Amino acid sequence: MNDKYRIGIDVGGTTTKFGIVDYNGVILEQGRIPSNDRDFVEDFIDDLYIKLLPMIERIGGFEKLIGIGMGAPNGNIYSGTIEYAPNLRWKGIIPIAELMTKKFGLPTQLTNDANAAAMGEMMYGCTKNMKHFITITLGTGVGSGIVIDGKIVVGHDGFAGELGHTVIRPGGRIHKGTGLKGTLESYASATGVRETAIELLTGYPERESLLRNYRINDITSETVFQCAMQGDVIANEIFEFTGQILGESLANFVMFSSPEAIVLFGGLTKAGNLLMNPTRHHMEANLLPIFKNKVKLIFSELNESDAAILGASALI
Amino acid sequence: MNDKYRIGIDVGGTTTKFGIVDYNGVILEQGRIPSNDRDFVEDFIDDLYIKLLPMIERIGGFEKLIGIGMGAPNGNIYSGTIEYAPNLRWKGIIPIAELMTKKFGLPTQLTNDANAAAMGEMMYGCTKNMKHFITITLGTGVGSGIVIDGKIVVGHDGFAGELGHTVIRPGGRIHKGTGLKGTLESYASATGVRETAIELLTGYPERESLLRNYRINDITSETVFQCAMQGDVIANEIFEFTGQILGESLANFVMFSSPEAIVLFGGLTKAGNLLMNPTRHHMEANLLPIFKNKVKLIFSELNESDAAILGASALI
Numbered sequence: 001m002n003d004k005y006r007i008g009i010d011v012g013g014t015t016t017k018f019g020i021v022d023y024n025g026v027i028l029e030q031g032r033i034p035s036n037d038r039d040f041v042e043d044f045i046d047d048l049y050i051k052l053l054p055m056i057e058r059i060g061g062f063e064k065l066i067g068i069g070m071g072a073p074n075g076n077i078y079s080g081t082i083e084y085a086p087n088l089r090w091k092g093i094i095p096i097a098e099l100m101t102k103k104f105g106l107p108t109q110l111t112n113d114a115n116a117a118a119m120g121e122m123m124y125g126c127t128k129n130m131k132h133f134i135t136i137t138l139g140t141g142v143g144s145g146i147v148i149d150g151k152i153v154v155g156h157d158g159f160a161g162e163l164g165h166t167v168i169r170p171g172g173r174i175h176k177g178t179g180l181k182g183t184l185e186s187y188a189s190a191t192g193v194r195e196t197a198i199e200l201l202t203g204y205p206e207r208e209s210l211l212r213n214y215r216i217n218d219i220t221s222e223t224v225f226q227c228a229m230q231g232d233v234i235a236n237e238i239f240e241f242t243g244q245i246l247g248e249s250l251a252n253f254v255m256f257s258s259p260e261a262i263v264l265f266g267g268l269t270k271a272g273n274l275l276m277n278p279t280r281h282h283m284e285a286n287l288l289p290i291f292k293n294k295v296k297l298i299f300s301e302l303n304e305s306d307a308a309i310l311g312a313s314a315l316i
Numbered sequence: 317m318n319d320k321y322r323i324g325i326d327v328g329g330t331t332t333k334f335g336i337v338d339y340n341g342v343i344l345e346q347g348r349i350p351s352n353d354r355d356f357v358e359d360f361i362d363d364l365y366i367k368l369l370p371m372i373e374r375i376g377g378f379e380k381l382i383g384i385g386m387g388a389p390n391g392n393i394y395s396g397t398i399e400y401a402p403n404l405r406w407k408g409i410i411p412i413a414e415l416m417t418k419k420f421g422l423p424t425q426l427t428n429d430a431n432a433a434a435m436g437e438m439m440y441g442c443t444k445n446m447k448h449f450i451t452i453t454l455g456t457g458v459g460s461g462i463v464i465d466g467k468i469v470v471g472h473d474g475f476a477g478e479l480g481h482t483v484i485r486p487g488g489r490i491h492k493g494t495g496l497k498g499t500l501e502s503y504a505s506a507t508g509v510r511e512t513a514i515e516l517l518t519g520y521p522e523r524e525s526l527l528r529n530y531r532i533n534d535i536t537s538e539t540v541f542q543c544a545m546q547g548d549v550i551a552n553e554i555f556e557f558t559g560q561i562l563g564e565s566l567a568n569f570v571m572f573s574s575p576e577a578i579v580l581f582g583g584l585t586k587a588g589n590l591l592m593n594p595t596r597h598h599m600e601a602n603l604l605p606i607f608k609n610k611v612k613l614i615f616s617e618l619n620e621s622d623a624a625i626l627g628a629s630a631l632i
Contacts, residue, residue: 132472148471162572162604167568256476259472
């Protein structure tokens with residue numbers, strides 16, 4: 001088996017990244033295609049096939065491959081289907097594992113995209129020797145993977161670990177995709193940071209801010225970060241508030257599964273200590289004494305898409 | 317082994333209940349002592365021994381026993397110690413399993429009291445065939461036991477499953493025992509129901525209520541229940557509010573571990589549909605579509621202390 005390779009695929013809301021991975025977790029070949037260019041999932045799979053074929057030839061052909069692992073939003077490990085993913089173009093229940101197997105002639109395993117990242121972290125990242133940890137991806141949305149006793153928690157139906165959709169401000173900001181109010185994702189995502197910025201700028205028109213040099217449409221979590229680094233008070237408040245919400249949520253998660261570590265991934269983590277400091281402060285402030293100063297709160301050292309490709313490939 | 321018995325002990329905040337359990341989960345003998353009458357845990361263990369000795373003789377002596385299982389607040393399954401339990405008289409870290417073994421000459425296993433109840437439910441209650449469920453005990457406080465893949469979740473340090481202390485109203489009502497604000501236990505416990513009653517009665521002095529026939533000190537979750545059953549509007553609002561907070565919290569727990577069922581135990585469940593209806597409504601209202609109308613929300617059919625005695629005994 002040591003000379004065999006696996007394909008790992010990470011279907012994101014915008015981009016699908018894929019790679020061919022060897023036994024040691026080295027990504028030998030990799031590429032990407034848009035996730036939402038195609039009305040039919042069959043055409044998306046054809047695109048994948050066309051891109052992967054030359055890579056497969058370069059590593060020695062199909063006989064070198066033992067299978068395909070795939071992470072996707074709302075991907076279900078039990079059924080191999082993507083079910084009602086709000087960020088993907090294909091609606092309803094998509095039997096993607098079966099369609100992949102038909103096209104590639106290789107066994108295909110599917111799971112939730114955030115779970116794939118957690119698996120990559122467990123196999124190749126900073127939680128390599130841990131049996132209890134949680135990964136939180138702070139990107140366009142908020143994803144999560146929960147590991148207990150060395151296993152990804154999938155629940156009775158395969159959908160466990162949707163921590164981005166837990167409520168932390170009941171009756172709060174509405175989430176456009178889900179209609180739920182006051183969920184973690186509405187605040188502690190790139191989208192949420194942008195919304196917080198707009199709320200503060202329009203709510204306090206008298207307050208000066210470097211962010212007022214941007215058109216509203218151009219404000220992103222990245223511009224907020226740049227302004228915060230230049231000492232802008234409102235921009236710093238935005239990260240303080242984002243960290244508060246995230247920290248309160250993390251305290252809740254700790255009291256659920258008492259993990260050894262929480263690993264943060266994704267675009268927002270570029271903010272570094274601007275985000276980490278308030279997050280840690282508010283997490284600790286909301287923990288029972290038996291949990292205080294125990295949980296390692298860390299940024300992942302893996303590149304996010306590498307983690308997902310590696311994690312997905314490890315499904316096989 | 318089929319003719320051997322086990323001792324199950326449930327150390328509660330007020331009362332400690334214990335029993336001798338046979339292979340089929342029948343409680344052959346049982347009794348109780350106060351939990352907090354003794355300054356030293358050694359004296360408490362002496363009290364237990366004196367009460368258990370005649371029972372042990374009746375079932376055929378020590379040679380019929382294979383061990384002792386014990387559930388206690390902040391009981392740690394890894395270390396066998398009770399650590400900083402806010403509701404118990406013995407402070408600090410109490411090596412109770414070791415002390416019990418010394419006194420009784422029997423192997424003793426300790427766990428969290430709520431986990432013991434969950435274990436009893438799994439072995440003898442309505443979740444007998446389930447691998448993923450959560451039990452919530454709505455008593456003086458709010459306890460919880462989480463089962464994933466047929467195993468109680470204890471986390472990396474043995475303290476997982478403190479769902480009563482998760483925050484659901486950030487900045488809300490302060491919890492006198494923990495100092496945390498807006499936690500589930502501050503609202504959805506007998507103590508919380510009483511506090512909600514007092515808040516409503518003093519906050520709206522112009523509103524009529526049967527509860528005004530009681531002295532403030534005499535108002536309990538039980539009196540609120542009785543008034544609600546007589547059609548009292550404020551008393552009904554209290555349960556509606558309690559159910560809302562509980563339901564919102566349960567939605568968060570579902571999105572964590574996607575359980576097949578949530579089992580409610582404890583004194584507050586006597587309120588029946590007064591509590592169940594708003595709880596179910598607000599749980600469903602806060603779930604993502606993939607979780608809606610899937611989770612069985614049920615009252616335990618086991619007597620709460622039986623469940624804990626049975627569950628504790630099953631540790632051995």
